[in-house]
Amino acid sequence: MFNAELIEKAARFRGVDEDPTRNLSACPALVLNADYTPLSYYPLSLWPWQTAIKAVFLDRVDIVASYDREVHSPSLDMKIPSVIALRQYVKQSEFPAFTRFNVFLRDRFQCQYCGSHDHLTFDHVTPRRLGGRTTWENIITACAPCNMKKGGRTPKQAGMPVHQAPIRPTSWQLQQAGKLFPPGYLHETWRDWLYWDVELEA
Numbered sequence: 001m002f003n004a005e006l007i008e009k010a011a012r013f014r015g016v017d018e019d020p021t022r023n024l025s026a027c028p029a030l031v032l033n034a035d036y037t038p039l040s041y042y043p044l045s046l047w048p049w050q051t052a053i054k055a056v057f058l059d060r061v062d063i064v065a066s067y068d069r070e071v072h073s074p075s076l077d078m079k080i081p082s083v084i085a086l087r088q089y090v091k092q093s094e095f096p097a098f099t100r101f102n103v104f105l106r107d108r109f110q111c112q113y114c115g116s117h118d119h120l121t122f123d124h125v126t127p128r129r130l131g132g133r134t135t136w137e138n139i140i141t142a143c144a145p146c147n148m149k150k151g152g153r154t155p156k157q158a159g160m161p162v163h164q165a166p167i168r169p170t171s172w173q174l175q176q177a178g179k180l181f182p183p184g185y186l187h188e189t190w191r192d193w194l195y196w197d198v199e200l201e202a
């Protein structure tokens with residue numbers, strides 16, 4: 001169970017309601033890989049406290065830091081873990097899955113024609129009717145107005161240059177992109193494990 005599936009799970013697009021950083025009663029634990037880097041930066045790899053405690057008892061994780069809050073059961077009292085590290089290293093696959101979320105992440109959630117962050121959708125750079133395929137190399141993030149304006153034309157025909165030529169990113173490149181999106185909430189014990197803390201404090 002502790003394999004690439006977990007990363008996929010952590011990276012799956014989540015709605016606001018499911019976002020543990022917005023649901024603090026879930027006392028989410030930051031999940032680190034065995035090398036103490038986050039399993040995923042964006043969305044940040046977080047587990048609800050129940051999952052974290054279960055993993056502790058299954059000896060699958062080490063507790064790195066804890067909340068002040070405790071859980072009580074007949075057999076023990078225990079502080080809720082706030083940072084946990086997997087005992088077994090999870091190797092990230094070299095290339096991430098081709099998903100809508102990952103395309104947005106590669107493109108920094110920005111229209112690749114005008115730079116807008118709003119009303120984002122996807123565009124086939126070479127239109128489908130001209131043989132354009134649905135691949136990393138031919139799909140880019142585009143806002144709805146640009147998408148409409150471009151229509152079934154190539155960027156050249158439409159006079160709409162693409163900001164950054166689409167590539168198939170490596171997992172490492174996608175992780176780098178994820179670091180640009182720190183979560184709205186950071187528990188103090190998470191800060192040491194996330195590289196952007198210094199920048200946030202500055």
Ligand SMILES: [Zn+2]
Pocket residue numbers: 111112113114115116142143144145146147
């Ligand atoms: Zn646009």
